[in-house]
Amino acid sequence: MNVTTSFAEGSSMQRVLMNRLHAGGIPEATDLPLAVDMRGPRMGEIHSNAWFSSVNFLAYALNDKPFDLALNAYTTRVLVENGRAVGVSVMSPDKRTHIIRARNVVVSASTLETPRILLNSGIQGPAIGRYLTNHSFLLGTGKISRSQFSENIGNLSILKRETRQSPYQIQILGPDQYFSYQQFEEKVLPEQISVVYAAFGLVESRRENRVYLDPGERDDYSVPMIQVNFSYSDRDNAVINQMREGIIRSAASMGVALDGEPALFPPGSDVHESCTCRMGTDPATSATNRFGQIHGVSGLYVADNSVIPLLAAANPTNSTVALAIRMTDHIVLQSR
Known part of the structure; x- marks a missing residue:
């Protein structure tokens, strides 16, 4: 997945503002790890698709053996015979x-759609669709003078890591939209440049937060629509207050003037929904075993964010990809 912390290496903006965060008593600030290909051309290889996507694996798989791909096929049910x-x-x-x-x-349709398919298939499991978890998400923006950095300002890519005392992380990005830009894009920076603070907070996994079928509403393919029941707990709201204070403190340490109060976005805005088919050993509180196989149904696996048992404050994408690779290895071994 080419995860690296060298994305902003050599940037004067990164160096100056990182030092200010550390001096301001925020030692957990570090270079933001990103799944991005930083390798140069070698032996005829061209590394032009910098940002990682799991879709790339479809192309890699063709180098192993051919496979069939059904396009515009809408899955309505999983078929189960004799367990x-x-x-x-x-x-x-x-x-x-x-x-x-x-x-x-292998069902990999998303945290909301995967339980919908399983439930519509008549697959029973007390944890399927339960324990819906996301991140609380706050966004702050601010301005800083570009004259504080060298002419070749570089980019800003800082992560304020979560800790036990501060169960949230802040991704600090800039300048303006040039956190990432195309090779031939003209980079024009004003005197006052923007810095973005995207904070993601730990949310409790609670059974009552769930998705479930609504038999009274169906889509164009006659599959029941889902309803979502979700709320933040008192502990979640306490973390949200910590996140707000964390953004304000980080900006002050960096010398960034915030544009206003950091804004709390509605649940789901983080696009990190997880845990509705969580793995575990107890079928009463989990939908799959440790390899992602649905309890009690041989040959049926889940491989998306829904299988994550607990969600920390970090983006779950790389963890989901790693679990899917592990699950695939298990299927191959079981099939020999």
Whole structure:
């Protein structure tokens, strides 16, 4: 996944503001780790797609063996026979139903859609759809004079890590939109440049936060729509207050004048929803085992954010990809 902390290496803005954070009593500030390909061309390889995406794995897989890819196929149900997954039922845009048979079925449709498919398939599990977890998300912006940095200002990519006492992280990015820019994009910076503070807070995993089927509402393919029940606890709100104070303190240490009070976004704005098919050993509180296989259904696996058992303050994407690779290795070993 090419995770690196060298994205802002050599940037005067990074060096100056990192030093100010440390001097201001925020030692947990560090270079932001990013899944980005920093390698140069070598032996004819061209590394032009810098940002990592799991979609890249589809291209890599073709180097191993050919595979079939069903396009515009809307999955409605997982097919289970005698306690084992045997395929999926899909519908094409013309609403025709097709059956795709498989030795193993891996559902990776998102934290909201995966439990919807499983529940619509009649797959029972007291934890399926439960324990919906996301991050509380605050966003702050501010201004600082570019004259405080060298002419070749570089970019800003700082992470204020979470700690036990401060269970949130802040991603500090800049200048303006040039945290990342194209090679040939003209970079024009005003005298006062913008710095962004994106804070993600720890949220409790609670059983009552869930997604569930609404039999009274169906989509165009006659699949029941979902309803979402979610709220922040008193502990979550306490973390939100810490996040707000953390942004204000970080900006003051860096010499950044905030544009106003950091804004709390509605639940789901972080796009980090997780845990609705969480893995674990107890079927009463988890949907899958440690390899992502649904309890009681052989050959049926989950491989998206929903399988994460608990969500820390960090973006879960790389953890989800790592768990999916681990699950794939398990399926290969089981299939030999």
